[in-house]
Amino acid sequence: MSFLTILYAFLLYLSAGVLVIGLALKIRQYAVTPAPLKIPTTPAPLTPAGAAMRVAREVVFFESLFKSNKWIWLFGALFHAALALVLLRHLRYFVEPVWGWVVLIQPFGVYAGFAMVIGLAGLWARRLLVERIRYITGISDHLMILLLLTLASSGLLMKYVARTDIVAVKAFILGLIYFDWRPLPADPVLLIHLLAVALLMAVFPFSKLLHVPGVFFSPTRNQADDAREKRHLAKWAAPLDSQRDA
């Protein structure tokens, strides 16, 4: 087993561990922190099921962003939809035999790689060209786009320019999953690609990527508008509550 294989196996285990544990801790924090008052942005659905649908529309269609800014919506939606497709396409490296529907989406997944790059380029251009957005952009915002662009372009490079031994890569990945380690091809583009994956997983729970769990926990979106019907008392407010006039 080469040093490179061991290094990458270690890196990927570590970053996946950071991702899972870090995200689990964040989700637990969001879940146990009370929302002491009803604050849905109204007009809001009247039932919890309606509120769940509202969150689903935010997650799938970026409904509020669409109301807000068509350019950001366009590039943002393009990037996220493409990313979803690309991730699904990558399932073929994780399961054997490959599921039928994963085979079906392969050709679309390749185009999605380009769409991802276009979406990211559009979002980056806004950061550089629009004065207001330049003002609110920090170094980490540039680095995040750079990381995602590196990920996407290295993937496309492997598909069209510097092809790698994809069978060996799959064996390596399955080996990681089943603790039956196999050698990783030492192609530079592949190594960059996997390094970007590891980095992305590792920074996930510590960066703005927390918008992924965050969107599900946003009280202005996930609360039903039923404040007059139901009390919504937080545990920490109980001592005050007992001081109410009877």
Place this chain on the structure above:
Amino acid sequence: MPKATFQTPELGEFVDIPDIQEGATAKLKPLPASPDHQKALGFPGELVDDWEQKAVAKLGELLGKYRSLAVYLDACVKCGACTDKCHYFLGTGDPKNMPVARQDLLRQVYRKYFTVAGKIVPGLVGAKSMTKEVLDDWYIYFHQCSQCRRCSVFCPYGIDTAEISMAAREIMDHIGMGQKYCNEIIGKVHKIGNNLGLPGPALLDTLEGLEEDVEEETGVSVKFPVDVKGAEILLVTPSADFFAEPHVDGLIGYAKVFHQAGVSWTVSSYASEAANFSMFIGSYDQMFKAANRIRKAALDLGVKRLVFGECGHAWRVAYSFLNTLAGPWDFLDPKYPAPQHICEFTNDLIERGGLSLDASANDDMTLTIHDSCNIARASRMGSRPGGQFHIPRAVLKASANRFVEMNPDTTHEKTFCCGGGGGILTDDMLELRVKGAMPRMQALNQVMKKDGVTHMVALCAICKSQFSKVMPFYGIGMDAVVSLHQLVGNAIKLGTKE
């Protein structure tokens, strides 16, 4: 036009997104609370020793108490969707009035003390230590947020800058950096029962005067009862309704509606205030205390229903929080929502044919309506989502013939704040109030020119006071803002039920 030491924005064909002008409003900061105002609320009188640590500790405490704060400080991706949505940014160009930049003032400190990235690579993620410079920025820019929630409507994660600015003000209060206007007023509510500090006898006197005025004008004895035990309805209304123009015309309207409905009602001299400024400073404790006064008044007077007058944030606290803060209201008549908005009451009556309205009484006005931010985006009326828009319009249209909507990008949930909400309706913030009113003034000016609109209806005490004050800066008369129930009061045919 009043003399001003600043430039009133020009009203153009559209609201242009301004170029960034750093520090444009850095000088606009509200007067600080005096030690007495602070101590009356249990806050330290002046900036405490170790305020840096205490501010950070308070932030930590709030992160554990408010999910909104915890999620919103993490979730922002700096997409920029909110950057052109705040009326204060549109009116001033100060980049720290962009919602995301305002949030970042708190977020930078959060990152420094509560996140791994902020501790390891502060420069990359914009993490900053709690310094005097940061605190000064907080005091300035968290008092340039009217907590109107317009940014929250447009945020893909629903991040609500109001939640952030409330948290920041709560922290500042606890280290001795309170704001005079809010804290002085909250003290008056706890001590006397209303924002104006109007004692019971003066209230009684004022309402007796109103009774006489109305009888003189209409020949009908419309009552304005105070502290009447066993009345069916307790009316809780902003205390500005007892005095200010055009607020008081709204109060006369409510009284006429109750008179025609044939229900007994009363105001309470103990809980003579619907407003709850404690929301503005993010204090659950203070908000509870003011809400509990209403509970106590309702219990003491033995009323069966609770009705709120025209006020924006008061209705938010009433509709969204009152049940949680001071409920359950199970001692009230379960046939009616508790609390109920005066517009719901009037609209029900209109729908049941219980009011005779002569809309031509308001034919001297062509009207438009300003949706108050807290009613539009933080509450509801009626049984369906959006009732907070439809019901006031239904009441308006039943009471007046000439009605025109403003640009739909400035109404309903996209409404612009009047510029005076969130605890900055004070003369020391006049420049910000005038500039922040620009987007609303632009839309109003447009329908005035195009459709001959003469008056704008508001159903919020703060909106009414703010517009009366700032409209003259834009060449619009201060009397161009009217109460919704003023129109009802004008149109109502007293004593001719049938």
